[in-house]
Amino acid sequence: MKIGAIVLAAGEGKRFKGNKLLATLKGKSIITYALESINNLDRVVIAGRYAKELIDHLKNEIIIYNPSWNKGVSSSIKLGIRFFQDYDGVLVVLGDMPLVTKNDIEKILSRFDNNCEAVIPTYNNLWGNPVLLSNKLFPKLLTLEGDQGAKQILKIEEEKSSSNIYTVECSIGVTLDIDTKEDINKIEKIMVEKR
Amino acid sequence: MKIGAIVLAAGEGKRFKGNKLLATLKGKSIITYALESINNLDRVVIAGRYAKELIDHLKNEIIIYNPSWNKGVSSSIKLGIRFFQDYDGVLVVLGDMPLVTKNDIEKILSRFDNNCEAVIPTYNNLWGNPVLLSNKLFPKLLTLEGDQGAKQILKIEEEKSSSNIYTVECSIGVTLDIDTKEDINKIEKIMVEKR
DSSP, rough: OOEEEEEEEEEETTTTTTTTGGGEETEEEEEHHHHTTTSSSSEEEEOOTHHHHHHHOOOOOEEEEETTGGGOOOHHHHHHHHHHHTTTTEEEEEETTTTOOOOOOOHHHHHHHHSSSEEEEEEETEEEEEEEEEEEGGHHHHTTTTTTOHHHHHHHHSSTTTTTEEEEEGGGGGOHHHHHHHHHHHHHHHHHHHH | OOOEEEEEEEOOTTTTSSSGGGSEEEEEHHHHHHHHHTTTTEEEEEEEEHHHHHHHHHSSSSSEETTGGOTTTTTHHHHHHTTTTTEEEEEEEEETOOOOOHHHHHHHHHHHTTOOOOOEEEEEEEEESSSEEEGHHHHHHHHOOOOOOOHHEEEEEEETTTEEEEEEEEEEEGGOOOOOOOHHHHHHHHHHHHH
16 A cells, blocks of 8 residues: 655644744654654655745755645645545644654554545544545545645544544554643653653 | 646756846746746646745745755656646746747647647747646656656657657747856847847
8 A cells, every 4th residue: 555644844833933843852853753753654744834944954855835834734735635646545744743653653554454534543532643544535635625634524424324434542642742832841751751 | 638837946057056047037037937927827846956045936836845856857857747647737847948938838738639648849840848748658757767857758759650749839938948147148138139
């Protein structure tokens, strides 16, 4: 199965008051954690407000500048799907979730099969990220608008009796993102505890 | 027919000794001429060495940063084709050819049909740019390596008896690109003469 990763990195970081993806956590940038967790996958980084800084930082990545970044996440997801439209599915990776592990990614990928519409990682039954979206859903995903994410479509699909949305229990990392500067401290503590 | 434009803007401009695409010609940047000539087409700009400057200059364009820009043009063409793989064809527009006219573009597009593999603009029978490549050629184009451009494949295709490569006579602009600072002066003179 061919899976491509869409790394979402186009946000403004309003609550963070700056570019959280290049803030450091134990000496590494936040987005580096996301990229390392998917190091075997073809991927494309979708950038916006901080595209220039990301180009400087990520020398070996294909980066798509989304001129509509401030209109919401849907346009970034759609750009990534255009790029991987011949793949069996895409993994929508959030650049600001540094505690997602390689093991989580492997679990999500290995849950995927031909019948599946999507694989959603969970922690204590809470939906998390990254979600793996089958190409069966691409036509619907390409109709997303504004700040709609893939979750909106998954919620609708899940309610259908015929749906094939799988979940897989993962580490706490799939539910933890960085919104504020305090979140970095919190996440650093969790990293220390987990050792 | 759905045609997407791939605007090649990833070069280093060695002979120009700088970013030729943002040099000005009669008060407008060189790349602006290329973008204005295709203003009705879906397009994506492929950037490399000067990606950051292009992002600043082209606020409304989807720009793909090609991390392999210094390995030659083939990787840039392939990124563009990935983006437009569901289209009937792509127009490969060179960012440094400001004398290509809207009329040239219309001629090239209107020559395209279902049987066609490519449309090549000519001036006095010399092959020029931009070339229009049918999706029939996408698999072959995705095998390009290093500094190979689409022309290599078109030359091979043209020699086959079964080939469907069309040519269409256009303005002198389809054969004139900017390599050096002196070229800007030359092209400015041609613009004055043509008035």
